[in-house]
Amino acid sequence: MDRMLYTAMSGARQTMEQQSVVSHNLANASTTGFRAQLHAMRAVPVEGEARLDTRVSTAASTPGADFSPGAITRTGRTLDVAIDGDGFFAVESDDGSEAYTRRGDLQVDGNGLLTSVGRPVIGEGGPIQVPLEAELFLGADGTISAIGMGQDPDALAEIGRLKLVEPQPGELTRGGDGLFRSIGENGEPAALAASDQVRVVSGALEGSNVNPVESMVAMIDVARRYELQTKMISTADENAQKANSLLSLNG
DSSP states (O other), X not given: OXXXXXXXXXXXXXXXXXXXXXXXXXXXXXXXXXXXXXXXXXXXXXXXXXXXXXXXXXXXXXXXXXXOOOOEEEOOXXXXXXXXXXXXXXXXXXXXXXXXXXXXXXXXXXXXXEEETTEEBEETTEEOBOOTTOEEEEOTTSEEEEEOTTOOGGGOEEEEEBOEEOOOTTOEEEOTTSOEEEEOTTSSEEOOOOOSSOEEEETEEEOOOOOHHHHHHHHHHHHHHHHHHHHHHHHHHHHHXXXXXXXXXXX
C-alpha cells in the first residue's frame, strides 16, 4: 500500500516543480533573448535494510536550459543587438561577477554607461562608457563606434568593443537572476575568454525560444498528471482505512 504512496507523493512533488518551470517559461515567451528552462524526472529506488529495493521515488533529472536560438526580428534601433549563432554578451551582475546573457536591448544611462536591463555591459576592458548624445554604430564583431553631435563623418572613432563569449556545451549554469555563469573549480563564478568568432546583428533583437503553444499543452498535461497523482494518494488512504476496518472486525 505504501509503495503507491511513495510513488504518488514523490511524483506529485516533482510535478509541482515542473509546473513552476512551465509557468516560468510561458511568462517569458515574449522576453528578449530568454532561454527556456528544462525539467525532467527519473525513478530512483529507495535503499533500505531489505535485500531488494521495494520502494521507488521520483527525482529531478538533468535540469538545465534550452540553448536553441530564438527568432531574430529587425527593429532598426542601433542599440538593439542580436547574436548571430552561438555566443553570449558579458554583463556585470549585481554581485560584481561576470555573467552572460543573450538579451541585446541595450541602453545608455545618464552617466554614459552602456547597460542591459540596468546591468553594465562588459567590454574587452571592463564596463563600456560612451559619450553622451553621440550617435553610435555597432560592427558585426561587436565594435562600438561613435560620432559626436554636429561632427563630420570623418570624426567617427572606435570607443570600445562588446565582450562576446562562446561557451562550450554544458559550461554555463543559470542563476536565480536569469543570467548564466561559468562556475570554476572552486565553486565561484569564473570569467570566460572573449571569442573573435561570435558575430552580432545591429538593429535587431532575438526573441525568446519558448514555444507558447507547446508550453500551454505541457501545462495542461502537467496539471492532469498532478491530479492523477493526488487521486492515487486519496485511493491509497481509502484502501488503508478499509483494511483497518476489516482488521478491527476480525479482531
